[in-house]
Amino acid sequence: MFKKNLQVSDLGEKKLIERIVEKSKDFEFNSNKYLNSYIGDDAALIDFNNNLTNEKNYLVATTDLLIQKHHFPLQMSFFQMGWKAVTVNVSDIAAMGAKPVGILISLAIPPNLALESFEEMIDGILEACNYYKIPLIGGDTNEDDEIIISGTALGKVEQSLAKKKYGFKIGDKLAITGQLGLAALGFELLKEENKEIIEKSIENKKISSDLVDLSIDAALNPKARLNEGIILSKIASSVTDITDGLASELYELFEANKNFNRNNNLGIRVYEDKIANEPLFEEIYDLSKILNKDIFDLIFHIGEDFELLFTFNNDNENSIIDELSKKLNFIIIGEINNYNKVEIEYCDGKVQKLSSKGYEHLSND
Amino acid sequence: MFKKNLQVSDLGEKKLIERIVEKSKDFEFNSNKYLNSYIGDDAALIDFNNNLTNEKNYLVATTDLLIQKHHFPLQMSFFQMGWKAVTVNVSDIAAMGAKPVGILISLAIPPNLALESFEEMIDGILEACNYYKIPLIGGDTNEDDEIIISGTALGKVEQSLAKKKYGFKIGDKLAITGQLGLAALGFELLKEENKEIIEKSIENKKISSDLVDLSIDAALNPKARLNEGIILSKIASSVTDITDGLASELYELFEANKNFNRNNNLGIRVYEDKIANEPLFEEIYDLSKILNKDIFDLIFHIGEDFELLFTFNNDNENSIIDELSKKLNFIIIGEINNYNKVEIEYCDGKVQKLSSKGYEHLSND
Incomplete structure (x- = not known):
């Protein structure tokens, strides 16, 4: 039990939901x-x-x-x-x-x-x-x-x-269905305080008005990847949607696997340079710099992209990648290993445990 | 289309929902x-x-x-x-x-x-x-x-x-699964301004504290009639739950029938004296009088009873009533006729069109 004077904000959304799940186990009907x-x-x-x-x-x-x-x-x-x-x-x-x-x-x-x-x-x-x-x-x-x-x-x-947040195996590739960071950038662009600098940067041709429009559209008119999900249901080993930032979703996969396979050591590694390989990355990078934002912070910790994050087995070398490529756009950003943690490999080769702090409601941290 | 300066409160909940249904017909997928x-x-x-x-x-x-x-x-x-x-x-x-x-x-x-x-x-x-x-x-x-x-x-x-709000025929009986008015009375009893008079009336034995407790319990701890619904699914010709007052629910049945059978003249008549035949009615009547409330107003226009309102075919005279009586508590309060309206017959024999004004959200009336 918790101390008497705690407030819900002391726990945050994830722990509150864990508390509900824990409590629900007391009731026979939930089996x-x-x-x-x-x-x-x-x-x-x-x-x-x-x-x-x-x-x-x-x-x-x-x-x-x-x-x-x-x-x-x-x-x-x-x-x-x-x-x-x-x-x-x-x-x-x-x-x-x-x-x-x-x-x-x-x-x-x-x-x-x-x-x-x-x-x-x-x-x-x-x-x-x-x-x-x-x-x-x-x-x-x-x-x-x-x-x-x-x-x-x-x-x-x-x-x-049916695709769940667990089900991946060692060696599976980790991929996303499209450009990350656009929606988070869009929400920044919508802020009143950024209006002037955006207008000036477009005028000076430092950024394209097309990218500004695209980002704002991603924020205001998000699209769910319904068809992609149906295609992935036949190929992927696990799928989730990216609503709360990539870091938060990676930990969701990691923890879902732990819930179901307590004895394995599966971990996830993502590569900064692979995310930076996204078609629009350079332009997005420049735009985020003008807004004084770190694009990786937006991608990992803000989210609202509504792209799908998925894993797939690639034992037959590139045949599955070829098959997938014909059916949908995707970018491989990492893989499943047996290091029992969620890591990021930076462009300079340094590997570090990924910070889990995605956007979380109700938290005081 | 509506005039430009209208607010949602000018329409009320029912008309807003009608507007949604009307709009949804423009889309093929809704067929x-x-x-x-x-x-x-x-x-x-x-x-x-x-x-x-x-x-x-x-x-x-x-x-x-x-x-x-x-x-x-x-x-x-x-x-x-x-x-x-x-x-x-x-x-x-x-x-x-x-x-x-x-x-x-x-x-x-x-x-x-x-x-x-x-x-x-x-x-x-x-x-x-x-x-x-x-x-x-x-x-x-x-x-x-x-x-x-x-x-x-x-x-x-x-x-x-599956039981819907339509499906009844001429001659069907109209019934409810339990005591109406208790929850509405309970909400009145909870009002700060009524506290003193309640305490005095209990002291003077004008009302029983049991009924006060029962009413407050009906307001604060409502129970859905799930088992009764499953029993009625095999017997009733139509069923709905009473959340917004009896009058509003009677019109829901009346209008649901009209939506599906435009050419019939089915109407509903309820009897004041049959509602007054409820086991606790006299006590409830006295209590509502002390609170300066009309018990029929509470029953017809406040609701929150969560009892089921249903119709059933009674062609075989009393055999269905006997069968139902073995399985659940219910009170017959009216019947389906072919007068094409919702009417109430008062205790003095006078028949009148029932006012449809149940509790409706968002309305300015």
Whole structure:
């Protein structure tokens, strides 16, 4: 038990969730036969089979709650708020390799919200549902001082294809589905204090307005990698989506494996130079420097990229890489080893334990 | 389209939801074959069958978001908040006649919340999950100034047994699973301004402290009628749960029928004296009088009872009533006729169109 005067902020989100999981073990019903995932994964997997046939599916269920002042920057339109709320939930479905079944959305809105703004938000929700082909199947509206959008996405996946945060083996390659850092950079670009320097840098041709637009678009109009998740379900050994920064997600994989294979020594190593090999890296690097930001800090500790982070077995040398390359864009950034930790190898060859400090809610640290 | 300067409060919750449903029809994907219910029902029904077998099930999904200052009275403990959040969602599963599969809970909590209070809230959630035998399968925690609990409950029901808000026929009886008005009375009793008069009335033996305790318990520790819903799935012609007052729910049934059978004239009549036949009615009546409240106003327009309102076919005279009586407590309060409206027959025999004004969020009326 904890000391009497502790506050939730003394623990942080991850420890609070661990506390819930720990408490839930006291109850017999939570050994329920329907449950096939642990609470730390991107989504829950629920057995929805018929014992009479061989087709074995999981229902995939995930929920995410977005609060105006924490998740929606001031520059975000009502349309974009609706779009983002659908995207964050679909992204978790994507990480499990599932196909969309339906989404439920609960809204809280201020009573003095202009009806036009409400309609824009609904348009954002429905256009996103249309984009991902996930029907809006239910919801709830409430009154509050600020906008809150809570979504629950449901998906379906063949049991043998469901992808979790564990399942990788020694020698597996570690990869991402696209450019990291753009969204984090976009959020920096949106800050009022950076407005002037951006305008000047574009004027002096130090940075391209295209990259500025691309970054802001990544921040305000994120896309979940749903199709990529379905492709990866047939090839990857583990998948998760990058919402809280790469470092935080790497530790999620590392810890998920530990939860299920206490006796192995699997570790993860990422390479700074491989991340720097991303097509747009040099331009992104220059832009972050102008903003007085370290691009690796944005990539490792801010996130909001909604790309997929995955591992795959590459025993047959390059045949799987060739196959994957035909189907989706990806960049190999590391591999699974047996050093029992999460490490980064810097461009100068120095190897160090990776700092786990991604963006974490509710923490005082 | 609406006028430019309208606010969401000019429409109210029901019209806002109608607007979402209307907009969603513009999108092809919403004619999705998985969807078997309309958004106005207690929960969504999603086809989860295997075409190779004859077993046809629906996945049932529903979501409800509770906000501290609107849904949790000051006297409610953290344990009770957690309990209520699970109950409101399970109640919608119960109304569909479904068995619980799992529940997802998203939380927002203030960073300065005492860890002890957080733990109490989690205990309330887990004890309720245990009570309803619904495993907690996922969730999310966030930071906010106030407590928000968003739940999504999933259930499973044989397709032939799924109960909707429509499906009743002329001559069907209308019934409820238990005592109405207790919870609404409980919320009145909790008001600071009523404290003194309650204490005096108990002292003078004008009211029993048992009834006061019972009412407060109904308000603070509501129970969803899950087992009753499963029993009714085999007998009833339609079911819904009473969350927003009886009047509002009667109109929900009336309108659901109209949505699916535009050409019939089915109407509903309830009888004041039948509602007054409830076992505790006289005591409840006296208590509400002391509080300067009209008990019928509380029953029809406040709600929060979480009892089930249902219809059933009674062609074989009393045989179904006998069967039902063995399995659950219920009170017949009206019937389905062909007068094409929702009416109340008062104790003096006068019949009038029932006012539809249940408690509605976001409305300015």
